Structure formats: structure tokens, C-alpha cells
Amino acid sequence: MQEYVERLKKAVLEYDMEGIEKLANEGLQHGLDPLKGIEDGLAAGIREVGQRFGAGELFLPELVMAAETMRAGVKILEPRIPSGQDTRHVRRVVLATVQDDIHEIGKNLVGTMLSANGFEVVDLGVNQPSAAILEKAKAVGAEVVGVSALMTTSMPRMKEVLSQAEADRVRSRSRFIVGGAPVTDAYAKEIGSDGTAGDASGAVVLVQRLVGLGR
Ligand code: B12
Known part of the structure; x- marks a missing residue:
């Protein structure tokens, strides 16, 4: 209404x-x-x-x-928010807001929408060092890692997550997506992520596509 x-x-x-x-x-x-x-x-x-x-x-x-x-x-x-019907595959997504950034509202919405669509969401919370995000991704076998940043000053941490993931060989095991108000498609591409979305519904479509559940 x-x-x-x-x-x-x-x-x-x-x-x-x-x-x-x-x-x-x-x-x-x-x-x-x-x-x-x-x-x-x-x-x-x-x-x-x-x-x-x-x-x-x-x-x-x-x-x-x-x-x-x-x-x-x-x-x-x-x-x-109604739960989605597609619960055939339980697929894990790790979410976190980058270090030095305490914004969580958007990330939480993304998590809620992913859960509602049958994904198992492991939310690490805010202000998360890159190493902690990657450790968790490895530990739970995340298919997708979603990183959020709301400030131009904390955005470079996303690049750091991706570079470390490359070095730790986590990059080949998980898909990495980024998001938050200042994140553009061009930036997401530039830092080598697997994509971004401007809102929680878009994030669900992106994750579904990345894990091969695209419609
Ligand atoms: C609410 C808010 C706060 C709250 C946060 C509360 C909380 N628990 O999260 C409080 C008051 C605590 C706060 C604090 C600060 N804030 Co603030 N804040 C905001 C504000 C107004 C809205 C953010 C928000 O929640 N939006 C609503 C949600 C639904 O939208 P969203 O976050 O964009 O998320 C959506 C998408 O982006 C996407 N998405 C988000 N994450 C992800 C992740 C993935 C993987 C994907 C695919 C998609 C995705 O989906 C989401 C759902 O639709 C923004 C303004 C703005 N335009 O963003 C400023 C803003 C981000 N804040 C700002 C600032 C400066 C600060 C402070 C530094 C202020 C201060 N002087 O202390 C501190 C930060 C401290 C820190 N170290 O982090 C600036 C940042 C400027 C910059 N450098 O870029 C902004 C832009 C305001 C401004 N215009 O100046 N803030």
C-alpha cells in the first residue's frame, strides 16, 4: 500500500x-x-x-x-518477508562489512533476502578484517562471499579482500561480490570482483546467477 x-x-x-x-x-x-x-x-x-x-x-x-x-x-x-520456494540446494554465502566501516543496514537486508531465497547466510557483522572474512569463507566452504562498504574511505578494503583472496587461493573456490551505496559496476569490475547489485533483490539475482540458479 x-x-x-x-x-x-x-x-x-x-x-x-x-x-x-x-x-x-x-x-x-x-x-x-x-x-x-x-x-x-x-x-x-x-x-x-x-x-x-x-x-x-x-x-x-x-x-x-x-x-x-x-x-x-x-x-x-x-x-x-515471505520465504522463497527454492530450497532445493543449501548454498552458503558469507557476508561482512569491511574493516573500519560500521554500516550494516544494507548488508543485513541483503542477508535477509538471501535467506528468504533459500541460501544459508553466515553474517560476520561489521568492521571485519579481510583475513577474518577469508578465514570464514574457507571454514564454511562459502560459494559466495559478499562484502559491503558504505564509505569511499573504506571501499579500498574490498580490493584488499580480493587481493588477499587471490594470494590465499580462496579466490578460485568462492565467487566474490561487492556492494554498498558508493560501489559502481565499473568499480566492482576494476577490483576484479564477480559483480555488484544496487539493492537486496538485485543481490539475490546476482548470487543465483553466480551459483547457477539463474532464471
Ligand atoms: C545510516 C547511516 C549511518 C548509521 C549506520 C547505522 C547502521 N547500524 O548501519 C550511523 C549513524 C551509525 C553512521 C555512521 C557514520 N557514517 Co553513515 N550513513 C548512513 C546513511 C545515511 C545510510 C546508509 C544506509 O543504511 N542506507 C540504507 C541501506 C538499505 O542502503 P545501502 O546501505 O546502500 O545498502 C543497499 C545497497 O547498497 C546494497 N548493498 C549493500 N551492501 C551490499 C553488499 C553486497 C555484497 C551487495 C551485492 C549489495 C549490497 O543492497 C542494500 C539493500 O538495498 C549513509 C548515506 C548513504 N547515502 O548511503 C551515510 C554515509 C554512508 N555515512 C557517512 C559517514 C561519513 C559516516 C560517519 C563517518 C559519520 C561520523 N562522522 O562519525 C560514521 C561512520 C563510522 C564508521 N567507521 O563506519 C557518509 C560516508 C561518506 C564517504 N566517505 O563516503 C555517508 C555517505 C553520508 C554522507 N552523505 O556523507 N552512518
Whole structure:
């Protein structure tokens, strides 16, 4: 329901931490598609806040309040994303945000959508050194490793993950994908990854294609 999508966006823009849970629940009762609520409502709101922060119109406390509002909304909507039907193969995906970067909202959404589509997701969390990501990928036999970075300053860590993967010979065993707002197709290619996607649904399509489940 478009009305609730708009209201969720507005709630993030107004840092309505108290009202967001009630609004999200109300939306679900009125037939809101939870994924649409997250991507076109909450995420659209947080991106606008990010732009205003970048332009110096808002300050860190406001960014934090908006992020908290988004997280509270995601907590209600995320469990209601329907599971996919394709559970024939359990395939492991390791996800992490790179070292020096604590942004996790987008990565978590990617993880949720992959789980909902039958993948087993091992989420290492944020601020993860390259070595820890590669160790885990080896330990669990990850078919795909997904690395997230939200800042131009932390993006070079993605290249580091890929170079180390080459040196550790993990590169030939797993496919590596990268993502986060500043990541472009050109950058993903330049650093030698297997691709990127601009949102969580795109990430699912990419991973499905890489493991041979493409439709
Ligand atoms: C929310 C937010 C925060 C929150 C994070 C809360 C949390 N728990 O994650 C808080 C307030 C903590 C925060 C802190 C900071 N932030 Co901040 N933050 C943001 C903001 C507004 C939104 C990020 C977000 O959650 N977006 C919503 C999600 C849904 O979108 P997404 O992350 O892009 O993810 C989607 C896709 O990119 C993709 N995707 C993501 N990961 C992956 C991975 C793979 C493998 C794939 C395939 C796809 C994929 O799918 C996702 C789902 O759709 C951005 C602005 C922006 N435009 O991105 C700034 C922004 C990233 N932050 C910024 C900054 C500067 C900071 C701070 C340094 C501020 C400070 N002075 O302390 C600190 C960082 C500290 C650190 N060391 O990391 C800058 C970065 C500038 C730069 N250098 O590039 C931005 C761009 C704001 C700005 N315009 O200046 N931030």
C-alpha cells in the first residue's frame, strides 16, 4: 500500500522512533508488502537523510536518530518477508562489512533476502578484517562471499579482500561480490570482483546467477 510506503519514509525523515513500530505493524495489517516498505519506504528515507547529512544540512545526532528509526522499522518488517520456494540446494554465502566501516543496514537486508531465497547466510557483522572474512569463507566452504562498504574511505578494503583472496587461493573456490551505496559496476569490475547489485533483490539475482540458479 503506497500510503504506508510514503508514511514509513516520512517517519525516517522525522526520526519518529516512537511511532515507527506501530506504523509498520499497521501497514502490515493493511496489506503492505514488507520488502517494498523497507526498500521504497525506510531505505528511501534514510538515503535522503544521508544526502542532507552529506550536504551539511543535518548533523550526526540526526543521522543516528534516522538510522535508529529505520532499524526499528526493519525489525518489524523483515521477519514478514515471505520465504522463497527454492530450497532445493543449501548454498552458503558469507557476508561482512569491511574493516573500519560500521554500516550494516544494507548488508543485513541483503542477508535477509538471501535467506528468504533459500541460501544459508553466515553474517560476520561489521568492521571485519579481510583475513577474518577469508578465514570464514574457507571454514564454511562459502560459494559466495559478499562484502559491503558504505564509505569511499573504506571501499579500498574490498580490493584488499580480493587481493588477499587471490594470494590465499580462496579466490578460485568462492565467487566474490561487492556492494554498498558508493560501489559502481565499473568499480566492482576494476577490483576484479564477480559483480555488484544496487539493492537486496538485485543481490539475490546476482548470487543465483553466480551459483547457477539463474532464471
Ligand atoms: C545510516 C547511516 C549511518 C548509521 C549506520 C547505522 C547502521 N547500524 O548501519 C550511523 C549513524 C551509525 C553512521 C555512521 C557514520 N557514517 Co553513515 N550513513 C548512513 C546513511 C545515511 C545510510 C546508509 C544506509 O543504511 N542506507 C540504507 C541501506 C538499505 O542502503 P545501502 O546501505 O546502500 O545498502 C543497499 C545497497 O547498497 C546494497 N548493498 C549493500 N551492501 C551490499 C553488499 C553486497 C555484497 C551487495 C551485492 C549489495 C549490497 O543492497 C542494500 C539493500 O538495498 C549513509 C548515506 C548513504 N547515502 O548511503 C551515510 C554515509 C554512508 N555515512 C557517512 C559517514 C561519513 C559516516 C560517519 C563517518 C559519520 C561520523 N562522522 O562519525 C560514521 C561512520 C563510522 C564508521 N567507521 O563506519 C557518509 C560516508 C561518506 C564517504 N566517505 O563516503 C555517508 C555517505 C553520508 C554522507 N552523505 O556523507 N552512518
